[in-house]
Amino acid sequence: MSAGVNLKELAAELKLSPSTVSRALNDSYEISEETKKKVVSMAEKLNYQPNPFARSLRENKSKTIAVVMPERMSSFFAKVIDGIEEVTQQHGYHLLVYSTHEDVEREKKIVNLLMNGRADAIVMSVSSQTSDISHLTRLHDRGFPLVFFDRICPDIPTTKFITNDYESSFEGTKHLIQQGCRKIAFLMLSKELSITKERYRGYLDALKSAGLSPEPSLHITCAHEEEKNIEAIRNMLLSKERPDGIVSSVEKLALATYHAVKRTDIKIPEDLKIISFFSNLSIAGLLTPSLTTITQPAFSIGEECAKMLIKKLTKPRQPDLPNQVISIPSKITIRSSTIAV
Amino acid sequence: MSAGVNLKELAAELKLSPSTVSRALNDSYEISEETKKKVVSMAEKLNYQPNPFARSLRENKSKTIAVVMPERMSSFFAKVIDGIEEVTQQHGYHLLVYSTHEDVEREKKIVNLLMNGRADAIVMSVSSQTSDISHLTRLHDRGFPLVFFDRICPDIPTTKFITNDYESSFEGTKHLIQQGCRKIAFLMLSKELSITKERYRGYLDALKSAGLSPEPSLHITCAHEEEKNIEAIRNMLLSKERPDGIVSSVEKLALATYHAVKRTDIKIPEDLKIISFFSNLSIAGLLTPSLTTITQPAFSIGEECAKMLIKKLTKPRQPDLPNQVISIPSKITIRSSTIAV
DNA sequence: TTGTACGCGTTATCAG
DNA sequence: CTGATAACGCGTACAA
Numbered sequence: 208m209s210a211g212v213n214l215k216e217l218a219a220e221l222k223l224s225p226s227t228v229s230r231a232l233n234d235s236y237e238i239s240e241e242t243k244k245k246v247v248s249m250a251e252k253l254n255y256q257p258n259p260f261a262r263s264l265r266e267n268k269s270k271t272i273a274v275v276m277p278e279r280m281s282s283f284f285a286k287v288i289d290g291i292e293e294v295t296q297q298h299g300y301h302l303l304v305y306s307t308h309e310d311v312e313r314e315k316k317i318v319n320l321l322m323n324g325r326a327d328a329i330v331m332s333v334s335s336q337t338s339d340i341s342h343l344t345r346l347h348d349r350g351f352p353l354v355f356f357d358r359i360c361p362d363i364p365t366t367k368f369i370t371n372d373y374e375s376s377f378e379g380t381k382h383l384i385q386q387g388c389r390k391i392a393f394l395m396l397s398k399e400l401s402i403t404k405e406r407y408r409g410y411l412d413a414l415k416s417a418g419l420s421p422e423p424s425l426h427i428t429c430a431h432e433e434e435k436n437i438e439a440i441r442n443m444l445l446s447k448e449r450p451d452g453i454v455s456s457v458e459k460l461a462l463a464t465y466h467a468v469k470r471t472d473i474k475i476p477e478d479l480k481i482i483s484f485f486s487n488l489s490i491a492g493l494l495t496p497s498l499t500t501i502t503q504p505a506f507s508i509g510e511e512c513a514k515m516l517i518k519k520l521t522k523p524r525q526p527d528l529p530n531q532v533i534s535i536p537s538k539i540t541i542r543s544s545t546i547a548v
Numbered sequence: 549m550s551a552g553v554n555l556k557e558l559a560a561e562l563k564l565s566p567s568t569v570s571r572a573l574n575d576s577y578e579i580s581e582e583t584k585k586k587v588v589s590m591a592e593k594l595n596y597q598p599n600p601f602a603r604s605l606r607e608n609k610s611k612t613i614a615v616v617m618p619e620r621m622s623s624f625f626a627k628v629i630d631g632i633e634e635v636t637q638q639h640g641y642h643l644l645v646y647s648t649h650e651d652v653e654r655e656k657k658i659v660n661l662l663m664n665g666r667a668d669a670i671v672m673s674v675s676s677q678t679s680d681i682s683h684l685t686r687l688h689d690r691g692f693p694l695v696f697f698d699r700i701c702p703d704i705p706t707t708k709f710i711t712n713d714y715e716s717s718f719e720g721t722k723h724l725i726q727q728g729c730r731k732i733a734f735l736m737l738s739k740e741l742s743i744t745k746e747r748y749r750g751y752l753d754a755l756k757s758a759g760l761s762p763e764p765s766l767h768i769t770c771a772h773e774e775e776k777n778i779e780a781i782r783n784m785l786l787s788k789e790r791p792d793g794i795v796s797s798v799e800k801l802a803l804a805t806y807h808a809v810k811r812t813d814i815k816i817p818e819d820l821k822i823i824s825f826f827s828n829l830s831i832a833g834l835l836t837p838s839l840t841t842i843t844q845p846a847f848s849i850g851e852e853c854a855k856m857l858i859k860k861l862t863k864p865r866q867p868d869l870p871n872q873v874i875s876i877p878s879k880i881t882i883r884s885s886t887i888a889v
Numbered sequence: 890t891t892g893t894a895c896g897c898g899t900t901a902t903c904a905g
Numbered sequence: 906c907t908g909a910t911a912a913c914g915c916g917t918a919c920a921a
Binding site for chain 4: 556
């Protein structure tokens, strides 16, 4: 099909044995400089490319890392992958990328497929449906290198990368309160998710420390279709208990809120202030009014995941990935959507 | 590390030879139903997973497709990949994904790495810098299955998937003219790109058929940093030759235009109308005013690319990918940014 | 119906 | 310094 020559043919051309050629190409100390030169130049001339599968079979590693995440159409995940790729590419690693589309069954299938060694490690952010984590436990129990980011599994003892969810949610909520909000809604993906729990906790604690009490009807969980989310938010905005502030724990629901507001007479920030965890800064600035964001360090999170794995995979006798949560802080950028008027 | 048992161990457990087990698992006609049952159930019990590299080495195929594209932070490319994955996953194929970041050098490196057989085929959209296409020619000349989408290489005789660039650009420009525009600007990525050329041609022909003449100072090429694009567009908007309409041949520059307009007193659509090739419909509706779009069928494009390749890869003696351009039409959605007032 | 032997392309071990 | 040989795990032609 595609390839040029293989090792044996290259060796024949050079009138050397395959093993000598292999060593020369791998820059072994036991080969003379002279033959190394000859071998390398002939390899280039004949465009020799080592067969990755033969090598993987022999060495029992694939030089490949798998990324499993809930969706692609999100600037957060896109940036994380960019960060991962930036690091892995420098080390000659390849990236298999999978989207679960927020579906646990798909997530399980993908994870099970990856257990056969096709990838040397997995970087993962779980689906919003994931509550049974047996597929992930099994993976980890077998010693498969696994790191989580953003939507983590606290119960699996490995390294996880997150942003300071609790604190930034607390600060974001506090900011709304300082701007005069008294009835603050909270928008979330599923309640199962680690990020939801932490961000919710931050929100609740901020309310509490201001003497405000949470109102259950103002806590909205994400549905599958965008349209349903928009309508749910709109209904909330028009209800008796209507909020004067919103904390959105996820990008998608902030956009849904803007859509919902468009369908009412409500004005941001006059009648309603909103802050959201968000990664697409260009869009945040273009929304009308521009959106106050809790900006997650997506690219850095990706880089850190990759660095951690590369260290584990390239150093010979590396210990297991430590059971720790590494937090990279978000930054709140105040724009028009929360300005008191 | 990770795996369970291998074929030999599984065979030993069953007191059968590896070949029998192999055949049983591959549902060979020469194995009795009875032993098949036994083998399969034991395989499940011991969680047998065939080693993908041994198999790839043996069969000389990887069950992997590579996707090479210019950037990840674009709803267009994200949707295309979703479409590709939808099809490939059903056929048990895996996806290696690479971003060139619009850098030819990176593109070359990636393509060269892929020549060693790590992937069975490549789906590709070239970088805006790509003018020397020798790396791609070489790939194709070796018989490597390759399809292009969106940003194609016309000179490489293989299958390409695009949208009806010329026609939709023509129609989009015509729409602006009908709404009263007389001085229409054209925003593009690099002039080298296939999509630029086609969309530009459609734009020019629409002007011509309305008796309008193009104004070179209104043709803007994309720079690398977003900020530069914004400033370039702003300067144009404030110049003597200022346009009353804009055709943006790419999503990114439509957003830059909105940013630029924010920095002036210009009003859309009163003083300036804008239409853009665009894929993120949710965002298009949220911009103020909402953006009239030429909506590219990104997901379908991805699906079609994948179907074409799967057919080529799975049918035994499939002919080469035909040298043809397959066009899937875009749809113009008129929103506020082009409403005459 | 099942088992034996070989090869896919590498790299590592052991001789020379 | 270099060459012969075995092994990674699988699938298949050939034998029984």
